[in-house]
Amino acid sequence: xxxxxxxxxxxxxxxxxxxxxxxxxxxETNGNMEKxxxxxxxxxxxxxxxxxxxxxxxxxxxxxxxxDGKQGSIVEVNSETDFVAKNESFREFVEQVAHIAMxxxxxxxxxxxxxxxxxxxxxxxxxxxxKIAVIGENLTIRRKEAYGKQGSGALxxxxxxxxxxxxxxxLACDKEGDSLVDAGKNLAMQIAAMNPKFVQRGDVPQEFIxxxxxxxxxxxxxxxxxxxxVEKMVEGRLTKSLSxxxxxxxxxxxxxxxxxxxxxxxxxxELGAPVSVKRFVRYETGEGIEKKEENFAEEVSKAMQG
Numbered sequence: 001x002x003x004x005x006x007x008x009x010x011x012x013x014x015x016x017x018x019x020x021x022x023x024x025x026x027x028e029t030n031g032n033m034e035k036x037x038x039x040x041x042x043x044x045x046x047x048x049x050x051x052x053x054x055x056x057x058x059x060x061x062x063x064x065x066x067x068d069g070k071q072g073s074i075v076e077v078n079s080e081t082d083f084v085a086k087n088e089s090f091r092e093f094v095e096q097v098a099h100i101a102m103x104x105x106x107x108x109x110x111x112x113x114x115x116x117x118x119x120x121x122x123x124x125x126x127x128x129x130x131k132i133a134v135i136g137e138n139l140t141i142r143r144k145e146a147y148g149k150q151g152s153g154a155l156x157x158x159x160x161x162x163x164x165x166x167x168x169x170x171l172a173c174d175k176e177g178d179s180l181v182d183a184g185k186n187l188a189m190q191i192a193a194m195n196p197k198f199v200q201r202g203d204v205p206q207e208f209i210x211x212x213x214x215x216x217x218x219x220x221x222x223x224x225x226x227x228x229x230v231e232k233m234v235e236g237r238l239t240k241s242l243s244x245x246x247x248x249x250x251x252x253x254x255x256x257x258x259x260x261x262x263x264x265x266x267x268x269x270e271l272g273a274p275v276s277v278k279r280f281v282r283y284e285t286g287e288g289i290e291k292k293e294e295n296f297a298e299e300v301s302k303a304m305q306g
Contacts, residue, residue: 001031003027010033011036025039058078060077060085061074061285062095062166065155069155072102072147072155072168073146074144075143075145076143081137084135084137085163097112100117100124101145106146109142112124145281147168147170153278154173156170157188158189160193166192167191167281169191170277171278172276172277172278180267183275186263187264190247190252194244195282196244199279200247209242212241213234217230247260249261
């Protein structure tokens with residue numbers, strides 16, 4: 001059977017595979033489109049295993065809250081390049097992963113991978129492997145978190161930079177509605193921008209404080225400060241350091257005259273009921289992953305030689 005350019009184009013648009021691979025698949029299957037798709041999938045599955053060792057430090061983070069506001073999730077799915085992270089097919093895949101991750105019974109990434117895929121007999125792991133085959137890069141589901149709404153209040157999600165940073169936050173309040181959700185969005189933007197580690201001072205582990213105190217003491221000594229005043233300096237700097245990592249003590253980014261705690265007080269007065277931050281989680285794409293630095297010109301040269 002004669003393989004036409006239109007057939008190759010159709011197969012490429014359906015599978016996302018390379019032009020040459022699509023042509024070869026059609027040749028191998030004598031122009032049978034369905035068998036050609038299976039051929040590419042089989043070839044892709046083999047290729048996916050080879051790609052699994054590559055460092056995937058780009059990608060997307062995505063947070064999501066269900067339509068009824070009772071369930072929320074946040075996930076990170078990594079790719080090798082930011083080019084893939086901008087691919088609409090990849091973005092849709094991450095959104096689907098976030099939807100599945102809302103299930104409160106899915107506690108770990110391993111359980112998520114074994115969960116049923118949307119409208120499919122396969123699992124999330126199967127869908128991931130297929131996506132690796134189509135895109136041609138190593139992809140990994142790195143982490144996930146799910147919140148089930150606890151009592152009265154609001155679950156709010158926020159995505160910044162097209163998926164570079166994502167936040168999921170839960171507010172507690174006896175009065176619900178759009179004003180509370182708006183406050184949640186403002187705080188989610190605060191968290192995205194200022195990267196607090198804890199809600200309030202009482203949440204900070206003693207180990208964190210001890211380590212921070214030691215670092216600040218060493219900094220003061222390295223600055224040549226006399227030991228007799230170092231302790232007093234350290235305590236002052238420690239107070240400032242802890243206010244930077246505690247959400248409620250941070251300067252509110254939308255109004256520098258307020259702290260976040262003061263902003264919440266104002267929201268509570270407007271609503272007629274106190275508002276508090278129950279919990280939050282912030283993901284930033286690739287944070288903590290050691291990226292392999294490689295000269296782009298050398299990479300192109302290697303590809304040409306290969």
